[in-house]
Amino acid sequence: MVNLKQIHELPPILANQISAGEVVERPASVVKELVENAIDAHSTQVDVTVENAGLKLIKVVDDGDGIDADQVQTAFLRHATSKITEQRDLFRVRTLGFRGEALPSISSVADVVLKTSTGAMGTEVTYKGGKFVSQSASESRKGTTVEVRSLFYNTPARLKYLSSPNTELAKISDIVNRLALSHPEVAFSFTSNGRELLRTSGRGDLLQVLGAIYGVKTVSKMVPIQSEEPDLAINGFVSLPELTRASRNYISLILNGRFVRNYPLTRAVIDGYGSKLMIGRFPIAVINIKLDPALVDVNVHPTKQEVRISEEPKLGHMISNAIRQMLATKQLIPDATRDFLRNQFPAVPMIILQNLPRLVPSRKGSLYLRCLLRLRVQIWRMMIQSLSSKETI
Ligand SMILES: Nc1ncnc2c1ncn2[C@@H]1O[C@H](COP(=O)(O)OP(=O)(O)OP(=O)(O)O)[C@@H](O)[C@H]1O
Ligand SMILES: [Mg+2]
Incomplete structure (x- = not known):
């Protein structure tokens, strides 16, 4: 005993x-x-x-x-x-x-x-x-x-x-x-x-590392972000809203060369997209944060992946703003398909039209999904008709 x-x-x-x-x-x-x-x-x-x-x-x-x-x-x-x-x-x-x-x-x-x-x-x-x-x-x-x-x-x-x-x-x-x-x-x-x-x-x-990990096609849909303040700097790459994943695991936060897990800052990345992300979808992002080591406590957990940051809210705003501003400039690029759909179906909300190709209803799918499938087939038929009639003119 x-x-x-x-x-x-x-x-x-x-x-x-x-x-x-x-x-x-x-x-x-x-x-x-x-x-x-x-x-x-x-x-x-x-x-x-x-x-x-x-x-x-x-x-x-x-x-x-x-x-x-x-x-x-x-x-x-x-x-x-x-x-x-x-x-x-x-x-x-x-x-x-x-x-x-x-x-x-x-x-x-x-x-x-x-x-x-x-x-x-x-x-x-x-x-x-x-x-x-x-x-x-x-x-x-x-x-x-x-x-x-x-x-x-x-x-x-x-x-x-x-x-x-x-x-x-x-x-x-x-x-x-x-x-x-x-x-x-x-x-x-x-x-x-x-x-x-x-x-x-x-x-x-x-960008080369991102390409080696996620592939060149994925990286072609990522854009750089950058922002600087006297004691704080961020840079990195974020995906355009059309490139998303089903989990937030593809958001990497790197603080002074250390990969860290931090919920509020991950949230700040997602917030930067506003309403541009579909529900349940998350971006790919790599955010490098440079911060005075005196403002970070890394002695929180033995794995050293959790940290306490004294400027966390300020940093969060900076990340969200940098992403928001970058995506606003990307929005100016006209999207031919989007314009076409908007003209053809003014009554159908844009969010549904944009996401139609992604919705694949199963045989057991709900009535709602089956209706969407029918609508999708109709849209593509009209698009083809419209294109072929333009060609004959
Ligand atoms: N690959 C390496 N090259 C050179 N020195 C090394 C290497 N690996 C370990 N060391 C030396 O051995 C020491 C002990 O390594 P260990 O990983 O146990 O502790 P640490 O890195 O100091 O702290 P932590 O436990 O947080 O990793 C290090 O401080 C370093 O001096
Ligand atoms: Mg060590």
Whole structure:
């Protein structure tokens, strides 16, 4: 029986596993932490490889600063970091990591091999289930390679809680995409089971990254936005109202190079479209926000994706206005089909006419939808008749 009155400090491996419960929720969290370390180390090229949706292998190779041989084991200690030193650093964090939790957390729930070099002689360390196994000399290629195998092998409950391999892979892909969007100046590659799923140029061109992720056709329907105030700046790309998705997941907010989740700012993006979006549809958007780090508190949650922003309402207005203004200029372009429909069917509301091609009623569909289908067929018939009669004239 456990003596509940006996207070004692937990052994480091157990403390790390508890911390891993928050930091390493799923394979995608490991990818996020390792890639963020690579970015913090000033890498220009980051290659991510996974096998079996990350459960068999997650490998991240970077060409960054590397870690000195005599520091490598310290990197695996809890709360050990090179990124902050004193209390006031916590209120002006400029790096993606700062908690000194990722490596000890990951290594407590997996087998990890880390090879690193600062340019001279390299070093390789191995950890199994949080326990140090070995350190030896290795290749001297500048940069770091981390290989994580058998993730969650010693935490069966966590393993069981994971979704299907396809869902986990989609979550990894989503994280890599957002990291690539946040850092167009870094060349990313992402390979799953030998298949390359993403490659970006690293030339600092956000549009190129968007094209690599969503495809060139999609990107041709995105427009740039920009706005600046003395202590605040935003820029990015948003989709025209005709290009939408069924979830708000395609709205990416990047605050000082960090992908963040923030409901009020996501709402501000949607608000910028006013009534131009169909109900239940959302735009694709990437909004880069530059803000004095002193105005942001990133120490809210272990995953560092939630932040508190002191200028949040002002920022929200700025985003909505920038989108509204950009879309207002795009509205000036005449739409031949829209004008044609308006002339032919003055009594039918424009919103119905515009969305007719998208409504595909099923056989079991409601009477309303079947009526719309009939109306749609009629419209197209009239359009064809009108065009062919113009041609014969
Ligand atoms: N790819 C890398 N290249 C260079 N140094 C690295 C790399 N990965 C980790 N490090 C070093 O190891 C330290 C510990 O990494 P770890 O990810 O555990 O903590 P952190 O990045 O400081 O904070 P956080 O837990 O918020 O990520 C880092 O502070 C950094 O000095
Ligand atoms: Mg880190």
